[in-house]
Amino acid sequence: MTPHRHSRSPVFAQNIWGILFILPAIGLLLIFNIYPLLRALYLSFHTWSLAGKPAWVGLANYVRMFTQDQQFTQAMGVTIRYSLGVNPVLWVSGLSLALLMNRDLKGRSIFRTIYFIPTVVSWVVVSIVWYSILHPSFGINAMIMRVLFNAQGIPFLTHQAYALPMIIALSVWKSMGYQMVIFLAGLQAIPGVFYEAAAIDGANRWQQFIHITLPLLAPTILFVMVTSIIGSFQVFTPIQILTLGGPAGATRVLPYLIYQNAFLFLKMGYASAMSVVLFMILMTLTLIQVRVFRMGEIG
Amino acid sequence: MAERIAQVDNQGGRRASLAGETSTRRQPVVLVLRLLGGVLLYTLLILLAGIMIMPLVWMLSTASKPLGEATSVVFHLIPKEFTLWENITVAFGRQPFALYIYNSAIVAISITVGQVLISALAGYSFAKFRFPGRDLLFMGVLSTMMVPFFVVIIPLYIVVYSLGWLDTYWALIVPGLVSAFGIFLMRQFMTSIPDELIDAARIDGSHEVRTFFQIALPLAKPALSTLAILSFMGSWDGYVWPLMVINDRSMMTLPLGLTVFRSSYITYWNELMAMALIGVIPTFTIFFIFQRQFVEGVAITGLKG
Numbered sequence: 001m002t003p004h005r006h007s008r009s010p011v012f013a014q015n016i017w018g019i020l021f022i023l024p025a026i027g028l029l030l031i032f033n034i035y036p037l038l039r040a041l042y043l044s045f046h047t048w049s050l051a052g053k054p055a056w057v058g059l060a061n062y063v064r065m066f067t068q069d070q071q072f073t074q075a076m077g078v079t080i081r082y083s084l085g086v087n088p089v090l091w092v093s094g095l096s097l098a099l100l101m102n103r104d105l106k107g108r109s110i111f112r113t114i115y116f117i118p119t120v121v122s123w124v125v126v127s128i129v130w131y132s133i134l135h136p137s138f139g140i141n142a143m144i145m146r147v148l149f150n151a152q153g154i155p156f157l158t159h160q161a162y163a164l165p166m167i168i169a170l171s172v173w174k175s176m177g178y179q180m181v182i183f184l185a186g187l188q189a190i191p192g193v194f195y196e197a198a199a200i201d202g203a204n205r206w207q208q209f210i211h212i213t214l215p216l217l218a219p220t221i222l223f224v225m226v227t228s229i230i231g232s233f234q235v236f237t238p239i240q241i242l243t244l245g246g247p248a249g250a251t252r253v254l255p256y257l258i259y260q261n262a263f264l265f266l267k268m269g270y271a272s273a274m275s276v277v278l279f280m281i282l283m284t285l286t287l288i289q290v291r292v293f294r295m296g297e298i299g
Numbered sequence: 300m301a302e303r304i305a306q307v308d309n310q311g312g313r314r315a316s317l318a319g320e321t322s323t324r325r326q327p328v329v330l331v332l333r334l335l336g337g338v339l340l341y342t343l344l345i346l347l348a349g350i351m352i353m354p355l356v357w358m359l360s361t362a363s364k365p366l367g368e369a370t371s372v373v374f375h376l377i378p379k380e381f382t383l384w385e386n387i388t389v390a391f392g393r394q395p396f397a398l399y400i401y402n403s404a405i406v407a408i409s410i411t412v413g414q415v416l417i418s419a420l421a422g423y424s425f426a427k428f429r430f431p432g433r434d435l436l437f438m439g440v441l442s443t444m445m446v447p448f449f450v451v452i453i454p455l456y457i458v459v460y461s462l463g464w465l466d467t468y469w470a471l472i473v474p475g476l477v478s479a480f481g482i483f484l485m486r487q488f489m490t491s492i493p494d495e496l497i498d499a500a501r502i503d504g505s506h507e508v509r510t511f512f513q514i515a516l517p518l519a520k521p522a523l524s525t526l527a528i529l530s531f532m533g534s535w536d537g538y539v540w541p542l543m544v545i546n547d548r549s550m551m552t553l554p555l556g557l558t559v560f561r562s563s564y565i566t567y568w569n570e571l572m573a574m575a576l577i578g579v580i581p582t583f584t585i586f587f588i589f590q591r592q593f594v595e596g597v598a599i600t601g602l603k604g
Contacts (some may be wrong), residue, residue, distance in 0.1 A: 014429070014430075017508075021423060021424035025440070029479065050460070100344070105344075115348065116594070118355075122538070122554060128571065128575055129358045132568055132571075133354055137370065143374045182597065236449070240542070275452070282445075
């Protein structure tokens with residue numbers, strides 16, 4: 001690096017330009033990201049229905065949420081069940097597919113493309129299509145029931161026990177290819193020489209997986225875990241299109257409850273409080289995961 | 300390192316011949332097992348591929364049928380009566396789909412261009428300029444990625460509401476113009492541009508803005524196109540935010556318009572599928588043309604994260 005003999009002003013001018021270049025980005029982030037975050041916190045201590053001014057209520061929203069609001073408790077349960085249903089399946093299948101696609105399989109690139117296609121389709125289209133497929137009168141649902149059992153199609157989406165599993169299935173269908181792609185990228189970043197050297201030393205496939213693949217893939221795994229958990233706690237579109245949170249709240253996840261409280265019941269303060277709680281939950285989950293992985297690295 | 304690899308190759312060769320000797324004795328059983336395993340594996344993979352594709356095939360099939368055939372309990376993959384074109388034209392007449400598509404296009408293109416430009420400027424600055432607090436600020440930008448959308452959605456709505464932006468393009472476009480991920484992507488890429496090129500331009504007296512547009516941007520094409528693709532697809536498919544800020548039919552975007560079409564008292568499923576097909580075409584086209592870049596872009600989020 002050749003030493004530069006600049007006088008004061010060019011460097012200073014550079015600084016000015018540097019700040020000017022980031023100004024649009026920082027400005028927009030402040031207005032549409034940071035400020036709303038702080039405002040959400042502020043609003044959570046008030047009640048407000050968009051008319052008049054927000055009224056201070058202190059911790060009342062939080063107290064009510066945790067002690068009286070059955071819908072909130074239900075939503076927490078639904079969200080957790082959804083997350084537990086979607087994520088482990090996604091991780092295992094995504095990683096398995098990636099491992100398979102990483103080998104010299106015939107037709108590998110065709111498989112990869114096909115598995116990734118659901119990710120490319122928008123959530124809205126996916127939800128609408130699945131709605132028609134699951135339709136008890138004419139969907140694939142109806143067809144299978146008629147052919148196999150000579151019966152009507154099962155009304156999955158209006159059935160308390162089946163609605164959430166169906167949405168879980170939809171999400172898994174949609175996101176499996178995406179996770180596969182990310183894991184695949186992580187796998188391909190591992191130099192093949194490691195495996196060859198291990199094979200020479202007598203390690204079998206399983207041992208290679210445990211001692212080479214998993215440790216080197218750890219950052220990718222952490223990333224996938226964190227992002228998919230955060231994503232699963234924010235699922236909204238399929239529920240809005242398929243079940244509207246029903247039947248009787250069986251698919252009403254926390255984001256949907258927040259939406260209802262804010263835009264249907266016009267309880268802006270209460271909804272803000274719920275979104276702050278959501279934020280805290282996600283923060284905590286993320287920190288726990290990062291901690292666990294750090295400990296794994298040292299150990 | 301090269302010697303070690305050569306060593307590995309040699310020893311691998313020796314091992315293989317040893318293995319060959321033992322396996323010849325057990326050959327038939329091992330081969331049959333391997334074959335069965337392979338067949339099983341391929342069957343599973345093909346089955347899975349079928350499951351992945353099936354809903355889309357269903358969509359295409361339903362979109363090409365007249366309503367009676369589309370909603371009958373008896374299902375034929377190939378439509379008895381191929382009415383895709385009619386379905387599309389009738390649907391356009393029933394609801395202002397042309398308007399929806401137009402709105403979606405305006406919003407998606409504006410956001411894509413804006414996001415790419417703003418992220419490139421910021422990424423370039425974070426990578427190539429030095430100013431006080433630069434790294435701290437960059438960390439701050441990255442940390443905003445941790446804020447879930449549903450946390451800011453209510454105040455964001457209130458901001459938009461008080462600005463009088465409800466039911467306007469402003470509400471749809473402006474909040475989406477900045478992307479912390481975009482800034483991150485551009486900055487990572489820009490750091491790989493040699494400083495010497497930038498310094499040479501500066502010494503030649505080139506204006507900072509000119510240096511950016513004439514030297515940095517052209518070199519950053521891969522990152523720019525990746526970001527553009529992800530941006531476009533994200534904004535074209537956007538649903539939750541438009542749902543909240545748009546109530547006026549004439550300002551709706553296509554995803555919103557599709558869901559509204561379904562709420563009418565009788566749902567024209569075949570036409571709905573046809574319009575959904577249209578909604579999918581831009582993203583599909585981009586995916587197939589820019590497949591490698593798209594997948595690479597997705598993969599980068601995983602590697603660098």
